[in-house]
Amino acid sequence: MxxxxxxxxxxxxxxxxxxxxxxxxxxxxxxxxxxxxxxxxxxxxxxxxxxxxxxxxxxxxxxxxxxxxxRFAFNGVQLAAPPQAGSTYALASRLDTDKVVDVQWASPADGADVWLWGWNGSAAQRFTVKDAGGGAIELWTGTGANKVVDVAYSGMTSGTNVWQWTANGSSAQRWIVRPTGDLDGSYYIVSRANGLYLDVASSGTSDGTNIWVYQGNASAAQKFLPRKIS
Known part of the structure; x- marks a missing residue:
């Protein structure tokens, strides 16, 4: 064996x-x-x-x-398409692809935390992409009306929390999706407000690990795999 x-x-x-x-x-x-x-x-x-x-x-x-x-280059290789406006996705972490971005306890409230949780198919793990213009998107949550993924208090420093908030069109709610260059189809999700990257705190993989924004470092904690749901 x-x-x-x-x-x-x-x-x-x-x-x-x-x-x-x-x-x-x-x-x-x-x-x-x-x-x-x-x-x-x-x-x-x-x-x-x-x-x-x-x-x-x-x-x-x-x-x-x-x-x-x-060093090798791949010619003619097509990476996975980025999230498309109007479609709904789960966002799996490269740290553990069975864990996804999730709204804490599926709460519809402003300020509900965004964290990592095992995939269960609930509304808390479904994010609908909307075009915000200028190459940016908004990530609308499935847990409440007019709620989106938001950088808390429009913070500008690494370690600023990410939570759910009512859509208001601010840069704290707009994100730029960039390919990592890896052949697994993973992407970085970068805040338009501060240039910081969506990041799994301390590269944790346990349920309930916080998600925040952090300075780009190309780690797996900052790489996400969009899984199209609808």
Missing amino acids: AVLAQRFLGQKWRITTFDGHNYTISSALGIRAIADRPGGEEGYVLDVQGSGTTAGTNVQIYQPNGSGAQ
């Missing part, structure tokens, strides 16, 4: 980007193989042997070194 498990891992890869255009391709087998080594989080990545450029050059796995031999 152990040999079989290793064989399956040998067919799995993790694709990550460092500039939105070029990618490294990490072997799941290599990552697992060094998991028990102190400080051994590097793994092994796909590598063009000897940085060769001629036809027939071998491709291997090798320790990461940041060279061009370990």
Whole structure:
């Protein structure tokens, strides 16, 4: 069974980007193989042997070194479309795709917190996209009439809370959706008010973890996967 498990891992890869255009391709087998080594989080990545450029050059796995031999571009790859106005979505976290953005206790009240919760299909986890103009959108919640996702008190600092509030057209309720460049179709959701990113606090994955805005850092806590519902 152990040999079989290793064989399956040998067919799995993790694709990550460092500039939105070029990618490294990490072997799941290599990552697992060094998991028990102190400080051994590097793994092994796909590598063009000897940085060769001629036809027939071998491709291997090798320790990461940041060279061009370990950078790959995907031509003709179509990433998932961004959320479309008029459609309703669940917003899954890249930290754990079974956890989604959720309005606390499905409350219809102003000031109801926005947090992370396991997917259950409730109205608290459904957000309808509306075009706010200028490339921005509003995220209308499913829990109450005329309620949207809002940056609390139009705060301008990292760690400002995100909650539900009655729509008023302010920049605190407008968001810019930007592709992360990862091939999983994930997006950043950036506040028009302050340029801060929708973020899962402290990269938590437990139910009830707060969602706030934070300085962009390209972490999984700031990457969301729109799942179209209707």
